Amino acid sequence: MANTADSSQDIAHSAPVTGPVLGNDGRPLKASLAKSLRRQKLRALGLIAPLLIFVLLTFIAPIADMLFRSVENNIVGDVLPRTVVALQDWDETSGELPDNATFKAMALDLKEAVEDKSHTRLGSRLNYEQSGISSLFRQTGRKVKRLDVEETTDFVAAFEDMNKKWVDVENWQTIKAFSGRFTDGYFLAAADLTKGPEGIERVPENEQIYYTLLLRTLKMSLIITFSCILLGYPIAFLLATLPLRTSNLLLILVLLPFWTSLLVRTSAWKVLLQQQGVINDTLVWLGLVADNARLELINNQTGTIIAMTHILLPFMILPLFSVMKTIPPSYVRAAKSLGANDWTAFWRVYFPQSVPGIGAGSILCFILSIGYYITPEIVGGTKGVFISNRIAYHISSSLNWGLAAALGTLLLVVVLGLYWLYDKFVGIDNVKLG
Amino acid sequence: MKMKSIILSTAAGVVAASAAGAKDMTIVSWGGAYSASQDAAYHQPYMAANPDVNIINDESSAEAVAKLRAMAEAGNTTWDVVDVVASDAIRLCDEGLAMEIDPDTMLADAPDGTKASEDFGDLLVSECFIPQIVYSTTFAYRTDVDAWGGKEPSNICDVFDLEAFPGKRSLEKRPINNMEWALLCDGVAKDEVYDVLGTEEGQQQALAKLDTIKDEVIWWSAGADTPQLLADGEVVMGSTYNGRLFALIEEQKQPVKMMWDAQVFDLDGWIIPANLSDERKQAALDYIMFATDTQRLADQAKYISYGPARASSAPLVGKHAELGIDMAPHMPTDPENAKNTFLYNYEFWADYRDDIDAKFQAWLAQ
Incomplete structure (x- = not known):
């Protein structure tokens, strides 16, 4: 920067007639401006430095270190x-x-x-x-x-x-x-591959697990995200259209589960969903289900989907609500006055404006659910566990940190790939938190 | 003047108090009734005898191996004594995360002068491990199942018999123990189980046997799961640690009975993390010397139904501290309960754990 100032002064000396505009202090205006801009930038950097250092030290560095273990030998x-x-x-x-x-x-x-x-x-x-x-x-x-x-x-x-x-x-x-x-052993293992005598080959069928788990994780996270949209949209709509006093009360009800411990909520689902639990007991009492054919609602995928939809619902409702609050009610009224019926007014005018909220909520729910492991571990049985459960196992139990890191890296790559797809087809600027 | 002396004496008091609490010792264990039994049998008497030591309880034993490794990598081990199961102790020893113990110089002799190495005997399964209790993973069943027509399971193979004993069972979500039981009930002789399990065909055989009951199994991962499932009537029989079942049957009076057949013995005990400072190491060894002597191990059995690891402690086991019942018949090592037992093969599982676990988890996910 100092060099630039010098060189512009040189220019000023060598070409005094057509030289740059000078400021009151006789220095070129351009250099003074650059100098003050630089000071501003440094000050801004100084202000965010604590956060930057914090993020580097506590987030980027450990993750990089962990990911490095997937190839280190x-x-x-x-x-x-x-x-x-x-x-x-x-x-x-x-x-x-x-x-x-x-x-x-x-x-x-x-x-x-x-x-x-x-x-x-x-x-x-x-x-x-x-x-x-x-x-x-x-x-x-x-x-x-x-x-x-x-x-x-x-x-x-x-x-x-x-x-x-x-x-x-x-x-x-x-x-x-x-x-x-x-x-590359850890990455091969994470992709159900192995080094055989004739190069890389698939592991025997009875040992393939990670591909199944990854696919299941993605599929179930999508199902959970869609259930959140289905359940969350009407609630957010209601919250956004009701008078302020009522909607504030309802909002507290939405947030209430947020303030309860995750383990307590998950365990509560266990009490409700198990075969001798509240839901099955009620169904048997009502005569809808025979006593010897009680529904299996837990220790399988159903259990994971129900419990996780409940846990992630606020993450869908809140962005939806804040986006819906900004949609002026006059638009829908205008549509109706121009002859649209209720459905057309909603579908053609209101819904498109709420899509950024759906986008934001979906990304939140999907990314959170893809990395979940406590809830699937408790209510998922064997068919409802995610790949994160295996990562947790390799970190804390088998101590195979290299494999855990490779699985984590794969998961990260898959999520980034999905993010890229989302950006390509929906557009990431089409996401709003309010 | 008076004010000044008050301030000074208060300051002196604070200094004295912090000096007294200077010797903090962090002991890591499993929590719950188990930690309570250690507190009553070891920690309280030790602190009474050593007023300058302050024991801090940490309930992280389930993640002890991973946490100790992370602490060692960070160069800051904050734990002094850690309670782990034997297989974890072997792993920690292999990883160089636990210090080696010489039983004859670092542990107390039995009252009759028998050396510690002889008193613990075969239970010293690793150079770093000081055994504390013998526990077993065994089954219990509900006594009020109508579909069984008055019969009660008495043999390990009844677990695999869905015709005579229909209903859900709970088994641990890992291959250890389940694979052995499956082979035993598929006609493999007891002393050949591990030879068979070391082969690909043997592993397939065990999984095929487990496959026959797979649809009726709820898989547990925490020791408290099976007692809860039994109490709720979610399962009609299930495996877990015998101490948990003792609490369910004797303390909570649930309609549940023990089935000791083919119970698998396992060990739990102490390790001292490697690379402690000399001062902390000495303090930890002093505690271990006290907490694993003959009387202390026998005392623990007053609070929980796990067998003391020293041969010399067995005759000293008395009555339960609160219930007042004889503890000996509830010990896994009691002759009546130990008619048919199975000993966990540590060496085998240290070798095959990763391989068989991958196959087992793949089988579970199918």
């Missing part, structure tokens, strides 16, 4: 540096074991790894790819301490003696396949 190279080098010359498709030198490298690596117990961590990591490696490393770790590297010559026999699995070529293939600093 340093552990094999860090724990087994010599083995990884030795394995480079080994042809894993030959069906033969690596040579004695590789086994010796493994012995040296393991002896060091046992010191800081990183061998068991490596075992857990590789066990995600092949069952049994976890115990292989744990057991070998105990025995390798007694192995004398100087004295031993036949390392293959020594390892076979420690654990028979060491002469199984498959374990070595796994170690080699996942020896890189980066891996």
Whole structure:
């Protein structure tokens, strides 16, 4: 910026006659303006800096770190540096074991790894790819301490003696396949794929789960969003057209569930929906349902849809309401005075103006429901759980954070793709919160 | 002048109080009746004997493994002693997140001088794990089911028998235990179960057996689910931890009975997080030494029906603190209950957990 000011002064000196307009202080007006604009920008930046730093530190950085875990695979190279080098010359498709030198490298690596117990961590990591490696490393770790590297010559026999699995070529293939600093293994697993002998292939049918779950998550989120529109639209319409005093009271009723704990609301649905619950009891008492054929309303998709529609309804009603409030009632009156009947006036005049509210509400409901996991976990049984439930499982229970990160990344990409589609067909500027 | 002395003495008092509370110790456990039993049997007596220690209870054991890993990565472990199940302890030990324990130097001997390693015996399943209780995952059933015509289930395979015992069952939403029970009831001998389960065919066999009752199963994920489902009449039988069922039957007097056949023993105990400062480590070890001695373990059984992990504690188990009933017949380890038991194979599940779980979840989702 300073350079610009200098250069414009240069121009002012070299061409005094046709030079730039000067301000009262004799400096070019353009430079003064740029300077004051720059100061303003800096001040604005200074004002938003706390928020920017906050968002960077607490939102962008952790997410980036988490997403990075989906490809990061340093552990094999860090724990087994010599083995990884030795394995480079080994042809894993030959069906033969690596040579004695590789086994010796493994012995040296393991002896060091046992010191800081990183061998068991490596075992857990590789066990995600092949069952049994976890115990292989744990057991070998105990025995390798007694192995004398100087004295031993036949390392293959020594390892076979420690654990028979060491002469199984498959374990070595796994170690080699996942020896890189980066891996696509987690993403493959998240897409129900695996690295076979002939390249990438689908996992056997009885292990495919993530594709089903992703599809189900999207489908059910759409159903939930549509149920929210169906139920929320009339309520928002009522709120927007009633006199202020009544509508405020009704608005509090809409917000009331918002102020109740999520777990309490979900558990309440459990009491209502279960087979010996309030709804079924009432239906049996009314004689609508036989006692031995009570409806299954919970622990399946129905349960998830009912409970989540209820929980997300305020997110649909509020944007709809605020958009509807801005639609002047005179438009509908004008349409009617020009001869439209009630339906035509609503459908041709009122409804198109409320579409931005539907758009905003739908995006809110859809994006919230796609990441939900507490409610599906409690009322969803096995058929009504989402992909987030598996992400939660891998984060907190199986500790496979790489796979969880890959699943999370896939979900993010899918949502961004849907957002792009929405923008293309509906238009994101067609969304209003009021 | 007087005012000044009041202020000074107040300040001195505050300093003294904060100095007294300086040794906070965060103990993580499961919450509910279980934490209450630990509070009564361990925490209160320990704090009475060590007035300078202030125990803070945290109820995060269900997420302990993930949280400990996150704390270790952040370089700030705020927990001192953590209560986990044995399989989690093995995992934490594998990950280097728990410190190794030498039972003979760090734990108390039995009153007759038996070394701790011998007193705990086979229950020391990991170098980092100090066992506390033996609990079991077992079944209970309602006693008022008309459709059963007066019969009562007494065998694990009755769970798979929809003709004689129709009605919904609740099973845990994970493969562990369910796969073993399915194989046992599909004709596999008890000592071959894990050999069979280690093969692809064996896993398919177990899932095929579970498939026969799949439509009648409600899957639980929290230990409190089955007792609630049984009390509501949502299920006619279900599996859960025996202590939960004891509370349902003896404390809440529900029409429910235990079925101990093929109960699966599991262990719960303490770990100390790795990389604590020396001072905190010493304090944690001091607590562990106290809380896992013979008398303390026997005391816990006054409040909850889980068996003490030390052999020397068993004869000391007395009556329930409030109900006044003998606790021994409610212990999973009681000879009458333990006629046919199954021991959870930690090594096997550490290896196959990820693989079988993927298949099990895929099967559930179908």
